[in-house]
Amino acid sequence: MRQQGVGSRRRRSSIMLNWLRRQTDDLFGRAGAWARVRREHLSREPACIACGRDDELEVHHIQPYHAEPALELEPANLATMCRDCHYSVAHAYDWKSWRPDVRRLAEAIKAAEVKR
Numbered sequence: 001m002r003q004q005g006v007g008s009r010r011r012r013s014s015i016m017l018n019w020l021r022r023q024t025d026d027l028f029g030r031a032g033a034w035a036r037v038r039r040e041h042l043s044r045e046p047a048c049i050a051c052g053r054d055d056e057l058e059v060h061h062i063q064p065y066h067a068e069p070a071l072e073l074e075p076a077n078l079a080t081m082c083r084d085c086h087y088s089v090a091h092a093y094d095w096k097s098w099r100p101d102v103r104r105l106a107e108a109i110k111a112a113e114v115k116r
Helices: 006-027 034-044 083-090 102-115
Strands: 057-061 078-082
Touching: 034 057, 034 078, 057 083, 078 083, 078 102, 083 102
Parallel strands: none
Antiparallel strands: 057 078
16 A cells, blocks of 8 residues: 655645635635635735744634624735634634734734744
8 A cells, every 4th residue: 555645645634624615615605705815815914923833824804704794805804823823812712702802912922932
């Protein structure tokens, strides 16, 4: 049996993640333009605003989609976060909560890291 490298596993994982995003976007009635807006946002802000990582990135809605659907595609309502910071910083370890001051909080975290 041929052993697959890390790169091919990552590629399959990325393909599956993109497929899953499309399915959930359709399921929850997300705007058809979300994929484009997300891609454009990540090109403008290509690293996590809290820790600076540039992998496992997610686009966080500062005002969540379920609370403010009209802001879903608004660039000022988006922030790039790695998966870890998205859960810990933006949602305070609880997906049901959110922090409207996430950008200010991320800057404080980044500043504290620089001082170390």
